[in-house]
Amino acid sequence: MLRAKPAASVARPLILSSYDEVWSLLDWDQLLSRLRTVMAQFSASRKQPPQIAHGIQKTEMVHIxxxxxxxxxxxxxxxxxxxxxxxxxDGDLLSTKVVSSYAKNPTQYSLPSHNAWVMLFDGKTGVLKAMLEGASITAKRTAAASALATETLSNKTYETLAILGSGVQARSHLEVHQRTFGFKKINLWNYQRSTADKLKEELQSGRDQALYPEVEVFENVQDAVKDADVICTVTMSTSPVLLSEWVTKKDVHINGKSTQPRHQFSYDWVTKKDVHINAVGAPRPTWQELSADLMNRGSIYVDTEVAARHESGDLIMSGAEIYAELGEVFNKTKEARWKQLTIFKNLGMAIEDAVSADIIFQKYHEKN
Structure with a gap:
């Protein structure tokens, strides 16, 4: 039987199935920079009106x-x-992530509850370039987006970081926040206290233990967030774990001396600064991590407004208004309201996976 041959041979795609290898190739600094750019591009492209000619929408160019x-x-x-x-x-990146979530995997089969693969294609030809283990990409790019929100929307006081949850996302959020901001104290809480205790032990005995000088595990959420400047909710909860009455302004002690030659004086006062929250869990329309009254107190930022209105139970069930996409702040079409309570609803976007895969692909070939 005769078979048609392709016009040209296609290069074998890169296949990386190791979580640790993919993690190591995805550089934090590059990821933060590329995500800021692509999120700004996404928000800008979404606002651009379609080009119309003779009553027909032109589709000659798609940005995102x-x-x-x-x-x-x-x-x-x-x-x-x-x-x-x-x-x-930008870069002709064509990508698809396939992800599965099986809640009983850990207990029934000793397998992870989440598994994923990211496929990177050449956007010019549609040819597959790489198949990459996706759980590591998801962990890093989600945490990096939260770190960008912390940098942009917080009050710039990096004393105490509260992490609610002790899974993969807790670890990635801890690492990028400590590498970027260096919080002096970390407060941990988890439904199962033993899991949070184990995470604390890992942090303070691993090779990066210098990043985590002071870590404390709390029995309840209220105490864990009491003095926090930034809170990251990274749980699998389907009902609120963080209530409005537990999130209060923090007293910040400010003192120093004037350096003006003709007006030398000392100052010492206490001011109140509000909190920033990265809400990462509750990715389904009927799930919540934050109480409705807390959602309605804050200025709400999202990664993508369309998906957030469709997928986020925190938004859908509270009826809270979205103020802006984070990309709109990056491209300066919306302001960062850092003087008040800010909440970044971080659902994750496919463009984040595409950019991550491109970084990994390039880094791999630089090393090989």
Whole structure:
């Protein structure tokens, strides 16, 4: 039987299945810089009006294409399966992430509850360039987006960081926040105290222990967030774990001396600064991590408004208003209201996976 041959041979795609290898290739500094750029591009492209000629919308150029992620449910196995495609014209990045979530995996099969692969294609030809282990990418790019929000929306006081949750996202959020801001104290809370205790032990005995000078585990959320400047909620909770009455302005002690030659004086006062929250969990329309009254107190920022209105239970069930996409702050079309309570609802975007995959692909070939 004769078979048609392709016009040209296609290079074998890069396949990296190791979580640790993919993690090590995804550099934090590059990731933070690239995410800031692509999120600004995304928000700008979404606001651009379509070009119309003779009553027909022209589609000669797409800057960013990113539909809402598609999910199918597999209830008999307590599972779900999602697909996240996108195209980014800057770099001609074409990417799809496939992700599965099976709640019973850890207890029934000793397997992770979340598994993922990211496929990177050449946007000019559609040829597959790489297949990359996706859980590590998800962990890093999600935490990096939160760190960008902390940098942009917080009151710039980096004394105490509270982490609610002790899983993969807790670890990645801790690492990037400590590398970027160097909080003096870390407060941990988890439903199972033993898991938080284990995380504390890992932090203070690992090779990066210098990043975590003071870590304390709390029995309840209220005490964990009491003195926090920044709070990251990274749980699998389906009902609120963080209530409005627990999130209060913090007294900040300021003292020093004037350096003006003709007006030398000392100053010493206490001011109140509000809190910034990165809300990462509750990615389903009926799930919540933050109480409705807390959501309605803050200025709400999101990664993508369309997906947030469709997917975020914190927003849907509270009826809270979205103030801006984070990318709109980056491109200066909206302001950062850092003087008041700010909440970044971080659902994650396919363009973040595409940029991450591109960094990994380039870094791999630089080393090999």
């Amino acid at each position: 294409a990113q539909p809402i992620r598609s999910w199918i449910e597999i209830p008999q196995h307590s599972g779900s399966y999602g697909v996240m495609p996108c195209f980014v014209a």
